[in-house]
Amino acid sequence: MHGRVKVKTTAQQEEEKKKEREKKLKIYVAARDACFSKRKDGVFDEEALQLTQQLLSSNPDFATLWNYRREILMHLETVKDEDEVQKIYEAELSFLESCLKVNPKSYGSWHHRGWVSARLPRPDWARELSLCDRCLSLDDRNFHCWDYRRMVVKMSGVPVKQELEFTDRLIGSNFSNYSSWHYRSTLLPLLHPESPEATSQCCDPPHSSSPPSPQTHFHRVCEEQLLKEYELVQNAFFTDPNDQSAWFYYRWLLGRGMCLYL
Template sequence: MHGRVKLKSTAQQEEEKRKEREKKLKIYVTAWDAVFAKRKNGMLDDEALLLTQQLLSSNPDVATLWNYRREILLHLETIREEVDVQKMYEDELSFLESCLKVNPKSYGSWHHRGWVSARLPRPDWTRELGLCDRCLSLDDRNFHCWDYRRMVVKMSGVPVDQELQFTDRLIGSNFSNYSSWHYRNACVPFNNMKPLGVILAFSEYELVQNAFFTDPNDQSAWFYYRWLLGRGMYCYVVPPLAQLLFLLSELSVEKTSVLQSELQSCNQLLELEPQNKWCLLTIILLMRALDPLGYERETLSHFQTLKEVDPMRGAYYGDLCSKFMIENTILKMEYAEVRVFSLSDKNLTTLCHLDQLLLVTHINLSSNQLLRLPPQFAMLQCLEVLEADNNAIENLEGLYHLPKLEDVSLKNNKLSRLSDLQPLASCPKLTRLDLRRNPVTQLVNIESELAELLPSVTDLLL
């Protein structure tokens, strides 16, 4: 039809795109072959530099090309005057900006930029900070850019106050900017020997509290808060943990007065947000740092609430609660200096700190939620009696070669195969075994097979 633009069919468009791709690929492959031929022949000239530039402009993530490019630049650096070297590296920085536009998170581009900046005779750090500002304004979680900024700040000697103001600006516009919070821990000069460190610490508490009181469900501020409380500013160990360093809470390095004040603030937030998981978990950690035994009841209550409000992570909370309950029991045992260790009816889902129970002779793990006895259980070489009734134990891999074990009670578990009991054969003094209400007791000829597997057992309850 006269006067009308002819529209190309879809098939025509696809065919033209295919031809265009083939044309670009042919050019790319030709340049690629030429680059590797030059490198094989040890040619470090301007032409090789131009060829690598063509390839990297299309795909800046080929590490080999960046390596070859650095070899060329190092060679040219030795044969040129300082003015020319300055110009050469400035051109390289301009080229790198174009590569970052293609892929702002290119490992190779950022690494090469750091290398070039370090070799510049007269680096312009203000320009580099400006580049970081622009990149972070487009993506405030570009960790390559954050790493590069740390290098620039270190090399240029940017004042701490300036960097803190920079992160203040980003955090002020977005409390969820986790990268900015993380960057602050490298900026804030905490030092227990200087009053400035203490002053800054309290200003940081105020900043982070403003963040999580504004948006309690944002995890970024909570993670920074936990780091802030446990950063090691004070070399202080909270009693009664002083003699058991392996039980230290991640927050217990801060002064008791500060921890108590922060616990009060978190409790105030919990009154406003009773189902906030981050607040609940932080309160638990603060209680652990202050007085793990004194706050045990409140800790258990908060863990129960956590499982209800965040069921997806229920297993994690169960394991963490188990860890804390075992630590508390070890503390009590230390005070009493006994060799009987009872963890019955604690809702345990896992076992830990078994290396602290090497002298224990009697362990009661009954009425928990254990699925297995882990391999570390074999460390308990002094163990004589084990009670693990009313769990969900499916294998006994940890009951291996316990030379003093005599009595094992495993009533009401989920042992279903004879092979599950095989580790017990390595316990030479085992004389009593209770397997009542386990599926394995329903197997045909189980009694005779157990007698053959465990000849030392004289008191077998099925």
């Protein structure tokens, strides 16, 4: 009737959505085939870089495209000067942040970010640590981010004390955090090692499912620090007696299991 807004039926809406998906799929497949064709022909130009970016923006878990993208970037390193390479890799880091927004646990995105950071002529490690802080504040059990953070800490030489304080903050805000407790266990032997005169003892790190190899050597934490750890974990019990992460850590402490793989 006149004066009334025409409302589409459910069937019509579904049909339009279907056509839109088919249209996007055709564009995606065309771009994918173009990438594969370029790679087969050994083409490593900036157009290929744009094509892979277009595809990975919507699907950051396409491992083959990350591999091709690294081949393109390595080629560009040979034809660009250092300042140009710096700009290319800085743009790559910005692109990777957008990929991580699509999927914060994308293995391909985190692996590629580690690769880029290691090749960056002038890396900004403070920025990378800040990124890890933001990601872990959203999901403190994102093990991809934890792995990347360990790489950044190693490459940039972040003091062990600073990282231990970082675990203090995370555990203080959420006792139910297996990753923070475990990371803490790897830092304590470095910052508070047991004296050489003390009797050594071997054990597994907490939450580890793999037995130590015969070649593995261990260092334990000093008695004074162990007592402080007991107090810390007991505070976690009082906060949430039913949470398993603190109990795992406590059981490990009771076994005097403060060890470090070397």
